Amino acid sequence: MKQIILTTPEQLEEIVHKAVKNALPSEQETKPQKIPDNCCVEQALAFLSENGYKLSKSRLYKMTANKQLPFRYFGRRIVFSRTELLKWIDGQTTPSSNSDQTLLAIAESARKKSTNKTSK
Numbered sequence: 850m851k852q853i854i855l856t857t858p859e860q861l862e863e864i865v866h867k868a869v870k871n872a873l874p875s876e877q878e879t880k881p882q883k884i885p886d887n888c889c890v891e892q893a894l895a896f897l898s899e900n901g902y903k904l905s906k907s908r909l910y911k912m913t914a915n916k917q918l919p920f921r922y923f924g925r926r927i928v929f930s931r932t933e934l935l936k937w938i939d940g941q942t943t944p945s946s947n948s949d950q951t952l953l954a955i956a957e958s959a960r961k962k963s964t965n966k967t968s969k
Contacts, residue, residue, distance in 0.1 A: 886931050893929040900938055 856864070888896060890909060897904055904912070912918040919933040 884931070887923075887928050888931060890927055890929075893934065896929075896931055896934060897938075900935070902938060902941075 890906065894904060894906060894909060897909075909918070913920050913927060919930065919937050921928050921930070
């Protein structure tokens with residue numbers, strides 16, 4: 850047997866509001882959290898590792914001392930920019946050589962060797 854529940858319009862509105870609120874994701878779940886651009890040494894190590902450059906902490910400090918890596922000071926602390934680190938990574942990587950260029954270099958080298966042998 851079905852039960853009939855009597856409610857006031859305000860109670861019904863509150864019940865529906867709670868049900869909808871529970872069914873829909875909250876604002877925190879829908880908005881991706883924005884990661885700040887600046888990061889400390891540990892965060893920079895993790896960021897570089899995620900992007901294929903696994904470094905030790907001492908190596909990172911050596912690279913900053915030799916100014917091989919983009920960084921800034923915030924007081925006495927070293928701070929890195931994620932966008933600058935990505936640009937640095939792009940500058941460190943070299944594209945794989947084109948097979949046509951490789952074949953031309955081999956042919957040119959062979960031609961030089963053959964002309965050197967015939968001139969002797």
